Amino acid sequence: MRSTVRLTASATSALPRWLLFAICIVYAASGLFGRDPWKNEDAASFGVMWTLANGGWHDWLLPNLVGKAITATGPLPFWLGALCIRAFGPWLAPNDAAHLLTGLMFYCMCAFVWYGTYLLGRRPEVQPFKYAFGGEPSPRDYGRTLADGALLILLASFGLAERGHESTPQIGQLVCTAMFVYGLVRALDKPWQGALWTGFALGAFSLCASPPLTVALVVALLAVSWVVPALDKRKLLGVALPLGLVLALSWPLAARLAYPDDAAPFLHEWLWTNLANFRGSPKGALFYAAKNLPLFTWPAWPLAIWTWLSWPDLRRAPHIAVPLSIVVPVLALILLQQHETNMLFLLLLPPLAVMASFGLPTLKREVINAFDWFAVLSFTIVGGFVWIVWIASETGFPAQIARNLGRLVPGYKPEFNILSLLAALVVTGCWIALVRWRLSRHPKVLWRSVVLSGAGTTLMWVLLMTLWLPLVNFSRTYRDVATQIATRLPADYTCITPVRLGDAQIASFAYFGNMHFAFDGTDCDVLLRQDTQDYNPPASLSPYTWNLVWEGRRAADRDERFRLYVRVERPKRIVPPVRHNGKH
Secondary structure (H helix, E strand, O other): OOOOOOOOHHHHOOOOHHHHHHHHHHHHHOOOOOOOOOOOHHHHHHHHHHHHHOOOHHHHHOOEEOOEEOOOOOOHHHHHHHHHHHHOOOOOOHHHHHHHHHHHHHHHHHHHHHHHHHHHHOOHHHOOOOOOOOOOOOHHHHHHHHHHHHHHHHHHOOOHHHHOOOOOHHHHHHHHHHHHHHHHHHHHHOHHHHHHHHHHHHHHHHHHOOHHHHHHHHHHHHHHHHHOOOOOHHHHHHHHHHHHHHHHHHHHHHHHHHOHHHHHHHHHHHHHHHHHOOOOOHHHHHHHHHHHHHHHOOOHHHHHHHHHHHOOOOOOOHHHHHHHHHHHHHHHHHHHOOOOOOHHHHHHHHHHHHHHHOOHHHOOHHHHHHHHHHHHHHHHHHHHHHHHHHHHHHHOOOHHHHHHHHHHOOOOOOOOOHHHHHHHHHHHHHHHHHHHHHHHHOOOOOOHHHHHHHHHHHHHHHHHHHOOHHHHHHHHOOHHHHHHHHHHOOOOOOOEEEEOOOHHHHHHHHHHHOOOEOOOOOOOOEEEEEEOOOOOOOHHHOOOOEEEEEEEOOOOOOOOEEEEEEEOOOOOOOOOOOOOOOOO
């Protein structure tokens, strides 16, 4: 079969390794440290990690948030986060230690995507047309260039910026998905090794995710083993499925053996509640996905579609079938989920980036120019806007922007940091130099169409996490509210009953305010509730009489209002509360 790709060796000139590493390191590290856990998922997941780090075996086998059972995902990300908190506790604050794990997982994901694409790019069916007198690129150079392109497409994806820097189970699922792609690709030339990687990825994913997501990955494995003739089905399925099953069952069995009475209801809720989350209306989910998914996965999705269109005779080949076998089941779950959230969108990014890279060799010059100009204009405008807002917050000029900022984030006081300013200046200078090089040299290499997109996303995120970090941290942390509540708590209180508090709020109040909550129906002598409007005292919630001792909210949030009530007649405490300690 004649290849539709015609390239010369000069088109596969390597992207400078230092530039690729610099983009990955700077992008992943920015926004991880020097900040509080943010609402919502970041703070909630950190709270579970912190609880486990200060708890015992019961907490580790049955993950909970200061006593509240957490059954939305598996325990593996919480275990790893708790280990990081314990290991780096002498040097890092607990939330920084948890974010260190996020950065390490981010780098692992990048490595799996790069190497998976590299192996696919060396396969004979995707090689460029061989000229009579030579001059075409070698398989090694061609695969390396495609891998660079896949990594740049992944980093350029808009949705990865915030979600990829949170300490949530989704970052663990993201790594396992990338590992799953790599395992399937590795199984093409080394069946036993690839089967082990695939089985380990499947088992680890089951310990990071909910049962429906694990089923989606099993469906992907069965589909790709049927579609791709080059895979050794007997070795792949014979090793990957048993290994994945053993790893998946290790935690539930250990929990049942160690704590049979507590594990039974916990695992029942973990299974059936997650199944119920995917019984939603396809109409509502379709509307939400149509509105948000294109921006979240840009520019991976249009390039992936172009790959499908530009390789019409090789749609069952691994470079299309492997990533597509994962994309389709995940899309099906997105359409079935009850809650409108973009958390599942993350799982699409590794396979889409791998598939999208194979569209780069067939892109037309006009399309490449369109991608370049879109990246130059959009990221330059966004970067300029970030600088203007920062200048307005620091100097009060332009006055109108400063006034608007004061209305949007009331109570915020600017914090000047010389290191953040220097970092922002350096990354801005690098962006200007890269744009100037790209537009003046007109290079012919394959990665030219996505290098500006990858670098532009890095510019945007680094500027936000340097110039705007104090502002974003102020608007998304519960530290001040937790401190205010803690000062109004009775010194001898027994426990706090939370009413309408989300997991992020419970985690933040327990961490910053050292508060003790109860979730088992205990008659606590303190009640903390969240309201969106004025309510009468909570007489209907308890037979006791309550006294309002504090009322307030975060300065940056007008929708949340917290009220702290103390029971008028409180019994004397006999057993002191169990409190979690951590660096604040």
